[in-house]
Amino acid sequence: xxxxxxxxxxxxxxxxxxxxxxxxxxxxxxxxxxxxxxxxxxxxxxxxxxxxxxxxxxxxxxxxxxxxxxxxxxxxxxxxxxxxxxxxxxxxxxxxxxxxxxxxxxxxxxxxxxxxxxxxxxxxxxxxxxxxxxxxxxxxxxxxxxxxxxxxxxxxxxxxxxxxxxxxxxxxxxxxxxxxxxxxxxxxxxxxxxxxxxxxxxxxxxxxxxxxxxxxxxxxxxxxxxxxxxxxxxxxxxxxxxxxxxxxxxxxxxxxxxxxxxxxxxxxxxxxxxxxxxxxxxxxxxxxxxxxxxxxxxxxxxxxxxxxxxxxxxxxxxxxxxxxxxxx
Amino acid sequence: xxxxxxxxxxxxxxxxxxxxxxxxxxxxxxxxxxxxxxxxxxxxxxxxxxxxxxxxxxxxxxxxxxxxxxxxxxxxxxxxxxxxxxxxxxxxxxxxxxxxxxxxxxxxxxxxxxxxxxxxxxxxxxxxxxxxxxxxxxxxxxxxxxxxxxxxxxxxxxxxxxxxxxxxxxxxxxxxxxxxxxxxxxxxxxxxxxxxxxxxxxxxxxxxxxxxxxxxxxxxxxxxxxxxxxxxxxxxxxxxxxxxxxxxxxxxxxxxxxxxxxxxxxxxxxxxxxxxxxxxxxxxxxxxxxxxxxxxxxxxxxxxxxxxxxxxxxxxxxxxxxxxxxxxxxxxxxxxxxxxxxxxxxxxxxxxxxxxxxxxxxxxxxxxxxxxxxxxxxxxxxxxxxxxxxxxxxxxxxxxxxxxxxxxxxxxxxxxxxxxxxxxxxxxxxxxxxxxxxxxxxxxxxxxxxxxxxxxxxxxxxxxxxxxxxxxxxxxxxxxxxxxxxxxxxxxxxxxxxxxxxxxx
Numbered sequence: 035x036x037x038x039x040x041x042x043x044x045x046x047x048x049x050x051x052x053x054x055x056x057x058x059x060x061x062x063x064x065x066x067x068x069x070x071x072x073x074x075x076x077x078x079x080x081x082x083x084x085x086x087x088x089x090x091x092x093x094x095x096x097x098x099x100x101x102x103x104x105x106x107x108x109x110x111x112x113x114x115x116x117x118x119x120x121x122x123x124x125x126x127x128x129x130x131x132x133x134x135x136x137x138x139x140x141x142x143x144x145x146x147x148x149x150x151x152x153x154x155x156x157x158x159x160x161x162x163x164x165x166x167x168x169x170x171x172x173x174x175x176x177x178x179x180x181x182x183x184x185x186x187x188x189x190x191x192x193x194x195x196x197x198x199x200x201x202x203x204x205x206x207x208x209x210x211x212x213x214x215x216x217x218x219x220x221x222x223x224x225x226x227x228x229x230x231x232x233x234x235x236x237x238x239x240x241x242x243x244x245x246x247x248x249x250x251x252x253x254x255x256x257x258x259x260x261x262x263x264x265x266x267x268x269x270x271x272x273x274x275x276x277x278x279x280x281x282x283x284x285x286x287x288x289x290x291x292x293x294x295x296x297x298x299x300x301x302x303x304x305x306x307x308x309x310x311x312x313x314x315x316x317x318x319x320x321x322x323x324x325x326x327x328x329x330x331x332x333x334x335x336x337x338x339x340x341x342x343x344x345x346x347x348x349x350x351x352x353x354x355x356x357x358x359x360x361x362x
Numbered sequence: 363x364x365x366x367x368x369x370x371x372x373x374x375x376x377x378x379x380x381x382x383x384x385x386x387x388x389x390x391x392x393x394x395x396x397x398x399x400x401x402x403x404x405x406x407x408x409x410x411x412x413x414x415x416x417x418x419x420x421x422x423x424x425x426x427x428x429x430x431x432x433x434x435x436x437x438x439x440x441x442x443x444x445x446x447x448x449x450x451x452x453x454x455x456x457x458x459x460x461x462x463x464x465x466x467x468x469x470x471x472x473x474x475x476x477x478x479x480x481x482x483x484x485x486x487x488x489x490x491x492x493x494x495x496x497x498x499x500x501x502x503x504x505x506x507x508x509x510x511x512x513x514x515x516x517x518x519x520x521x522x523x524x525x526x527x528x529x530x531x532x533x534x535x536x537x538x539x540x541x542x543x544x545x546x547x548x549x550x551x552x553x554x555x556x557x558x559x560x561x562x563x564x565x566x567x568x569x570x571x572x573x574x575x576x577x578x579x580x581x582x583x584x585x586x587x588x589x590x591x592x593x594x595x596x597x598x599x600x601x602x603x604x605x606x607x608x609x610x611x612x613x614x615x616x617x618x619x620x621x622x623x624x625x626x627x628x629x630x631x632x633x634x635x636x637x638x639x640x641x642x643x644x645x646x647x648x649x650x651x652x653x654x655x656x657x658x659x660x661x662x663x664x665x666x667x668x669x670x671x672x673x674x675x676x677x678x679x680x681x682x683x684x685x686x687x688x689x690x691x692x693x694x695x696x697x698x699x700x701x702x703x704x705x706x707x708x709x710x711x712x713x714x715x716x717x718x719x720x721x722x723x724x725x726x727x728x729x730x731x732x733x734x735x736x737x738x739x740x741x742x743x744x745x746x747x748x749x750x751x752x753x754x755x756x757x758x759x760x761x762x763x764x765x766x767x768x769x770x771x772x773x774x775x776x777x778x779x780x781x782x783x784x785x786x787x788x789x790x791x792x793x794x795x796x797x798x799x800x801x802x803x804x805x806x807x808x809x810x811x812x813x814x815x816x817x818x819x820x821x822x823x824x825x826x827x828x829x830x831x832x833x834x835x836x837x838x839x840x841x842x843x844x845x846x847x848x849x850x851x852x853x854x855x856x857x858x859x860x861x862x863x864x865x866x867x
Contacts, residue, residue: 225477228480235460
C-alpha cells in the first residue's frame with residue numbers, strides 16, 4: 035500500500051516540477067521582460083504552441099513505446115504543401131484540402147510504422163529517412179516555391195478562425211486542449227494506450243503475452259503522423275505561407291517538449307499532460323527570450339541546454355529507478 | 363503417491379534438438395502426471411532449458427514425440443503453448459514493470475467495450491478475486507516494478523493460473539526469493555497440486571527438491587539419465603546421476619605449484635551486492651586456481667570486479683603484496699591482469715579484425731611510434747605467437763571471424779601474452795570449443811602455468827576443474843563456500859559446496 039502512495043508521490047512530483055517551471059518562467063519573464071506580460075504576447079505564445087503541441091502529442095505515443103519519430107517536422111510541412119497545392123492549383127475545396135493534409139500525415143506515419151514494426155528498421159534510421167523523403171516530396175510538389183494559404187480577408191479565410199479569430203481571440207488553445215484531452219483518453223482508457231505502455235515497458239513480454247506488437251507499433255506511428263498532419267493545418271492557419279524545406283528542427287523542439295514534460299526516452303513512462311506542459315515551457319522560452327534582449331541565436335543555445343538538461347534528468351531518473359529496484 | 367494409476371498429462375519421448383552442428387538434446391524424455399511436482403535436474407548445459415523451451419514452443423524440436431492430454435502436439439509459438447495451458451514462470455521474470463498488476467495479468471486479454479474501450483474495473487476485480495482464491499495479498503492496482511521479486515513471481519503464477527494452466531514450469535523459482543517468500547511459494551505449489559496441475563520444477567537446491575517434489579528426472583549432456591521417486595532416493599544418488607559421466611580426462615592428483623611460490627594476487631572482502639558477498643582468496647605464482655559453482659554463483663561477477671570491469675563496493679586487491687586500486691580494466695591491465703571472457707565474440711576478440719591486429723590490440727602502444735602502428739613488427743610478433751601457441755591460421759592477415767573457436771581463444775591468449783600479463787583470468791575457457799581443441803587449450807594452460815603465469819579459471823564443467831586446477835574455490839550465491847586442494851577434491855564434494863546455501867551453513 036505504501037508503494038502506491040510512493041508511486042503517486044513521485045509521479046505527481048514530476049508533473050509538479052514541470053508545471054512549477056512553467057509558472058516560474060512566465061513570472062520571471064513578466065518581471066524581467068519589457069512588455070512581456072500582455073495579452074498579445076500570450077497569444078503569440080499560444081500561436082507558437084499549436085503546431086509544436088500537435089507534433090509533441092503525437093510523438094509522445096511513439097516515445098512511450100520506446101521509439102522515436104524524427105520525421106514529424108518535415109512531414110507536417112510536406113502535408114501542408116500538398117494540401118495547399120491541391121487548393122491553389124487544382125481547385126480542390128479548402129475543407130477537403132485540410133482533410134488531405136491530415137491524411138498525408140497519416141500515410142507517412144503508416145510508412146514509418148511498417149518500416150519499424152515489420153521491416154525491423156531502427157526507429158531512428160527509419161524516421162530519419164522519412165524526414166528527408168518528406169522534405170524532398172514537399173519541394174517537388176511545390177516546385178521549390180512557397181505555398182500560400184488564403185489570407186483572412188479572402189473568401190476561404192474562415193479556417194483561420196479555428197486558431198485565432200479576427201479580433202485576436204485565441205480559439206486555438208481550445209482546439210489544442212480538445213486534442214490533448216482526446217489523446218489523454220486514448221492513452222489511458224483504450225486498448226491502444228495500454229499496448230503503447232506495454233510495448234515500451236517490455237516488448238518481449240508483451241509479445242509473449244499474445245499482444246500483436248507489430249500491429250500496435252504501426253498504429254502508434256500512424257497516430258504520430260496524423261498529429262503531424264494536424265500540426266500542418268495549425269501552421270498554415272497561423273503563418274499562412276509555407277516554405278519548402280522548412281520544418282526541419284521542429285521535430286526536435288517537439289521531442290524536447292515531450293522530454294521536458296517527463297516522458298522517458300527509454301519507454302514505458304510518459305503522459306500527455308506532461309507533454310502539454312513541456313510544450314508551453316519551450317514556447318515561453320522561444321517567445322520570451324527576445325523580451326529580455328536575447329537574440330535568436332541565444333534562443334537556440336538556451337533551448338539546446340534545456341533539452342540536454344531534460345535528457346540528463348531522464349537518464350538520472352531511470353538510473354535511480356534501477357538502483358531502487360536492485361535494492362528491493 | 364501412486365502416479366501410475368492416472369494417465370500422464372504430458373509425455374516427451376526421444377526429443378532431439380540440434381543447433382548448427384551442436385547437439386543440445388540427444389535423447390530427452392520426461393513424463394508428468396496431474397498433481398505432480400516433477401524436478402528436472404542436471405548440470406549447467408545438460409539441456410534442461412532447451413527441453414523446456416521446446417515444450418513451450420520457443421524452440422522447435424528436430425525429432426521426438428510430445429503427447430499432451432492424450433494427443434500428440436507440435437507447438438509453434440509461446441502463445442499456442444499458453445492457450446493450450448502450458449505456462450512457464452521464467453527465472454528472469456517477464457513483466458511489464460511500468461504497468462499495474464492487473465494490467466500485467468490480463469495483457470492481451472483485456473476486458474473492453476466497443477473493441478477498444480478499456481474496462482479496468484473488471485480486470486481489477488478479477489485480479490482481486492484471483493489473489494483472494496490463492497490467499498495472497500497484492501493490490502491489483504499496484505505497479506509491478508514496485509513489488510519485490512517474490513511478489514512479482516506470485517503475480518506471474520497468478521497469471522499462469524488465470525490461463526487455466528494444466529502444466530506450470532518453474533525455472534529456478536527460488537533463486538531470488540527470501541525464506542518467507544519461498545514458503546509462500548511452496549504453499550501455492552501445494553494448492554496447485556490439489557487442483558491437479560502438473561508442475562515441472564527446475565532447481566539446483568537439493569533441500570527444496572526433497573521437500574516439494576514427487577519425482578526427479580536427471581539429464582546429462584542432453585540425454586535422459588533416469589527418473590526416480592524423490593522419497594526413495596538420496597541426495598548422493600541424484601548427484602551421482604548428475605555428474606556420473608566416465609571421466610575420460612585424467613584429473614590432476616597433486617598440485618604442481620612449488621611450495622615456496624609467492625602469492626601474486628590477494629583479494630580481500632570483495633563485495634558487490636547482490637552477486638558477490640565478502641569474497642577473499644589468494645593466487646600464487648604458477649598456480650591454476652579453479653573457481654567452481656553453479657550458474658549465478660557470482661564467479662564471473664567476482665572476476666569482473668577484480669578486473670575493474672564492474673565497480674566493487676567493498677574489498678581490496680593486493681598484487682605482489684602491494685595494495686592496488688583497480689577502477690577500470692585499464693588499471694588491471696597495467697597491473698598485469700588479463701581477462702579472457704566467457705563470451706569471446708562479444709568481449710574477447712574483434713571478429714572483423716585480423717589475427718595480427720587482434721594480437722597486438724592491448725599492447726598497441728608498444729607497436730606504435732608517433733601514433734603510427736608499426737605493422738611489420740606487429741605481424742612478426744603475431745606470427746611468433748601463432749607458432750608458439752600452435753594457432754591454426756593461414757596467415758596473420760586472416761580475419762578472426764574465419765577461425766575456429768579454439769584458435770580464436772589462442773588469439774586472445776596471444777593478446778594477453780604480448781601485453782606481458784602474468785595473471786590470466788579464464789572465464790569458461792572452453793565454452794563453444796570442440797573436444798579436440800579443448801585438450802589443446804588445456805595443455806596450453808598448463809604450459810602457461812609452468813612458465814610462471816598465474817591463472818584463475820572459472821568453469822562450470824567439473825571435469826575441467828578437476829583436470830586443470832591446483833586448488834579449487836567453490837562459490838554459492840555470491841559467497842565462497844569452500845576451498846579444496848586438488849588432492850582432496852571430488853565431484854561430489856564440489857557439488858555439495860556449490861549447493862551449500864546460506865541458511866544451511
